[in-house]
Amino acid sequence: xxxxxxxxxxxxxxLGIIPLQGCGDIAARADGYIREWRGSEQSFLVSAxxxxxxxxxxxxxxxxxxxxxxxxxLCDICDYGTTYNMYGTVTxxxxxxxxxxxxxxxxxxxxxxxxxxxxxxxxxxxxxxxxVARESLDCAxxxxxxxxxxxxxxxxxxxxxxxxxxAVPFCGFENIKPYYxxxxxxxxxxxDIKLDRDHTLIVSPDAGGxxxxxxxxxxxxxDLGMYYKRRDYSRIENGRNxxxxxxxxxxxxxxxxxxxxxxxxxxxxxxxxxxxxxKEMGAQRIFVFATFGLFCEGITRFDEAFAAGQISKVFxxxxxxxxxxxxxxxxxxxxxxxxxxALLIDALNYDRSLxxxxxxxxxxxxxxxxxxx
Numbered sequence: 001x002x003x004x005x006x007x008x009x010x011x012x013x014x015l016g017i018i019p020l021q022g023c024g025d026i027a028a029r030a031d032g033y034i035r036e037w038r039g040s041e042q043s044f045l046v047s048a049x050x051x052x053x054x055x056x057x058x059x060x061x062x063x064x065x066x067x068x069x070x071x072x073x074l075c076d077i078c079d080y081g082t083t084y085n086m087y088g089t090v091t092x093x094x095x096x097x098x099x100x101x102x103x104x105x106x107x108x109x110x111x112x113x114x115x116x117x118x119x120x121x122x123x124x125x126x127x128x129x130x131x132v133a134r135e136s137l138d139c140a141x142x143x144x145x146x147x148x149x150x151x152x153x154x155x156x157x158x159x160x161x162x163x164x165x166x167a168v169p170f171c172g173f174e175n176i177k178p179y180y181x182x183x184x185x186x187x188x189x190x191x192d193i194k195l196d197r198d199h200t201l202i203v204s205p206d207a208g209g210x211x212x213x214x215x216x217x218x219x220x221x222x223d224l225g226m227y228y229k230r231r232d233y234s235r236i237e238n239g240r241n242x243x244x245x246x247x248x249x250x251x252x253x254x255x256x257x258x259x260x261x262x263x264x265x266x267x268x269x270x271x272x273x274x275x276x277x278x279k280e281m282g283a284q285r286i287f288v289f290a291t292f293g294l295f296c297e298g299i300t301r302f303d304e305a306f307a308a309g310q311i312s313k314v315f316x317x318x319x320x321x322x323x324x325x326x327x328x329x330x331x332x333x334x335x336x337x338x339x340x341x342a343l344l345i346d347a348l349n350y351d352r353s354l355x356x357x358x359x360x361x362x363x364x365x366x367x368x369x370x371x372x373x
Contacts, residue, residue, distance in 0.1 A: 011349045013070035013114030016046040018062075020101055021093060022079025022321055029338035034346050046071070048108070050101040056086035060104030067112040072345050074119045075102045078294055079321040099124045099142065106149050117153035117172075117348060118146060119341065121319035122292055127264075129161040140167035147171040155344060157319055157337075158212070158263045158291040176344070178317055178337060179215060180360035180367070182289045185315050185335045186259075187371055190287070193257065195220050195368070200257045203227070203250070203278070205270050213261045216289075219364050225250020227274055246274055254282030265290045265316065267297045275310045285312040292320050299326055306331040 015034070019027030031045050047063035077095040084091055106116060125138025144167055146154060153172035159165075165173040186193055194200060204213040204226045217224040226249050231241040258278050260271055265288070275286045293316030295302075305311045306329075316322070317335045326332055343357055356362075 009350065011070060012351055013068050013349075015044045015345070015349045016066055016069040016071045016113070017044050017345065018046045018048045018071060018073045018105060020048075020073065020075045020098065020105065021050070021082040022076045022098075023074035026318060026338045026341065027074050029336075030342035030345060033339055033342035037342075037346065048105055050104055052084045052086075054085065054087065056084070056091065058101065058104060060101065060106075060108035062105070062108045065112075066109055069113050070349050071109065071113045071116045072119060072348075073102065073105060073116065074341075075099070076121060076320050077124045078122050078292070081321050081323070095124055103145070103149065106146075106151065109150075111150065115152045116150055117155065118151050119155045119344075121157045121317075122264075123156050123159055123164070126156075126160045126164070129164045137167075139164045143168045143171070143173075153348065157317070160263060174344075174354060174358065176340075176358055177212060177215070178291055178335060178340070179212075179219070180363050181317070181335050181337060181340065182315055183216075183220070183364055184367060185333055186287060186289075186313070187367070189313060189315070189333045190285075195222065195371075197222055200259065201225055201251070201253055201283075203253075203258055203260045203274070205246075205260060205262050205274055209262055212263070216259070216261060219361060220368070223251050225253065229270070243270065246270070246277060248277065248281070253278055255284060257285045257287065258283045259287045259289060261289045263290065264292045264294060265314070266294050268295060268302060269297075272301055272305050272310065275305060279310050286310065287312055288314040290314070290316050292316060293322065293326070293332075294320065295323075295326060299329065302331065303329070 017027055017031055027045060031043055034044060046066060049061050050058045052058045075098055077098040079098065080092045082093045084093065109116065123139055124142045128138040131137055143154065147168045155174045157176050157178065159175045162175040200222055202213050202217045202222050202224050204210050206227060206229055210226060213224055227246045229246060230244045232244050233241050260274060262271065265271060271288055278286055288311060302314065311331060313333050314331055315333045315335055317337045319337050327334060347354055347357060
């Protein structure tokens with residue numbers, strides 16, 4: 001009996017965490033938590049790099065032994081703050097570059113690790129998850145490639161369409177939502193927030209985001225509203241049919257705080273148009289929850305919206321690259337996910353169930369009980 005218990009409590013292999021370009025900070029924080037929990041003075045971070053040639057070509061290098069290790073590779077495909085020289089020109093790393101480096105590092109491991117898990121917060125090609133006419137299925141191809149080169153588990157956050165995991169039915173795939181962390185963050189940043197039906201409303205910016213909004217609405221016992229996008233299907237701009245107008249479906253918003261929930265802030269135009277419309281309908285403060293704040297067209301419009309009183313706070317995680325300019329803004333609140341990543345790595349390294357970590361209902365209810373006293 002004792003031998004069974006000892007066997008269950010043994011890790012899959014010696015833990016190794018490999019942060020790719022742009023993931024050093026969050027990996028170091030996660031490493032610090034795990035070292036504290038395990039009473040280890042030695043870091044679990046593995047030294048690895050992808051040096052580049054003058055042509056822009058690269059190679060993966062592991063600078064220490066990983067034989068028999070249980071490896072976790074962190075990859076932020078949206079880190080455009082990292083650059084390299086190509087033909088004498090400073091070039092920003094693209095999602096293709098980051099994904100290429102991920103495969104190079106896996107190739108450098110050379111099959112010697114006990115197991116490889118990839119933590120990719122933003123799925124590569126995640127927004128190209130379905131085919132319309134003659135188009136590639138980038139995300140499905142990526143998942144199958146990773147499975148074929150030896151990856152056992154893929155951990156992502158708030159996938160644009162989690163059904164893409166059907167492309168790899170024999171590979172571990174975890175799609176994790178930061179519900180608890182977002183709710184905790186708004187209580188911290190906005191102490192006078194009242195998350196009840198009389199004072200606050202959840203709003204989805206489109207039909208595709210209803211699932212995550214329904215969760216917030218149910219767990220917080222809040223009413224739910226939704227916008228649908230009227231598009232011009234006669235023309236295409238920037239690869240898609242342009243939005244003509246946003247139409248609101250829901251209860252009266254007058255006098256209520258609003259939480260707009262989405263997975264990604266790309267340009268942010270839709271969210272800001274919705275915020276402006278909600279203010280015109282008499283909404284009080286408007287808050288935004290988005291797992292990933294990409295701000296592809298900068299933050300000028302958000303500055304203007306904040307100055308006009310159209311938004312009060314924008315909450316995004318630190319799972320992807322944020323500029324120093326963004327982090328300096330009064331309206332911006334960063335939701336730290338490093339402890340959560342540490343918990344996931346620690347549990348998987350011992351092959352423990354992730355059910356309690358993935359389902360935050362009990363933790364949210366405990367938090368609400370404390371705040372609603």
